[in-house]
Amino acid sequence: MKSYEKLLQNNKQWAESKLKDDPGYFDSLAHLQTPEFLWIGCSDSRVPANEITGTQPGEIFVHRNVANLVINNDVNLLSVLDYAVTHLKVKHVIVCGHYGCGGIKAAITNHDFKAVLNMWLRSIKDVYRIHRNELDSIKDDREKENRLVELNVQEQIFNLAKTSIIQRAWKNESRPHLHGWVYGLKDGIINPVCEMKAGTHIDALYEYDDL
Ligand SMILES: [Zn+2]
Numbered sequence: 007m008k009s010y011e012k013l014l015q016n017n018k019q020w021a022e023s024k025l026k027d028d029p030g031y032f033d034s035l036a037h038l039q040t041p042e043f044l045w046i047g048c049s050d051s052r053v054p055a056n057e058i059t060g061t062q063p064g065e066i067f068v069h070r071n072v073a074n075l076v077i078n079n080d081v082n083l084l085s086v087l088d089y090a091v092t093h094l095k096v097k098h099v100i101v102c103g104h105y106g107c108g109g110i111k112a113a114i115t116n117h118d119f120k121a122v123l124n125m126w127l128r129s130i131k132d133v134y135r136i137h138r139n140e141l142d143s144i145k146d147d148r149e150k151e152n153r154l155v156e157l158n159v160q161e162q163i164f165n166l167a168k169t170s171i172i173q174r175a176w177k178n179e180s181r182p183h184l185h186g187w188v189y190g191l192k193d194g195i196i197n198p199v200c201e202m203k204a205g206t207h208i209d210a211l212y213e214y215d216d217l
Pocket residue numbers: 048049050072073074104106107108109110
């Protein structure tokens with residue numbers, strides 16, 4: 007059997023077991039999607055949103071990219087954000103990074119990863135530059151990398167708060183709350199790093215006053 011055929015076989019078994027537990031399982035899912043959470047995570051195959059949070063299909067709306075970045079001209083990310091916040095009306099947006107992130111490791115090096123990846127990783131280098139004083143003072147390489155993972159999540163929360171999508175929902179409906187988390191590959195535990203309640207004031211320069 008080819009490796010991808012195994013996936014299809016697993017899928018059949020999974021669907022059958024779900025139906026065995028609850029014959030109406032797929033009917034109810036097909037009719038309704040009211041997730042309370044938007045998850046913006048890393049594409050890393052070791053950090054599956056549903057598994058590590060013990061949630062089921064239908065509970066979390068998910069977007070993943072390399073190093074869980076919120077880039078202000080990423081149409082893909084912004085479409086997911088707009089749909090989740092404006093239409094699905096999620097109550098919480100979670101940015102979840104993870105220790106040992108390959109994107110973060112790559113961004114600290116001076117290696118040329120060629121055009122597209124250089125472009126993507128540049129945003130992480132910018133996070134380093136903003137927090138250079140703190141990061142440069144950390145001597146241990148692993149510790150420094152871990153701290154950059156946390157600071158990266160923190161900056162992405164700030165990037166979310168800069169968007170008119172979030173600010174409009176904050177103004178009109180006092181949601182969603184923003185959460186920055188970091189997942190540990192070694193112990194499976196999520197470390198909550200920062201939180202921004204709906205309506206939090208950020209640098210006034212980024213606050214729209216005519217939403
Ligand atoms: Zn990663």
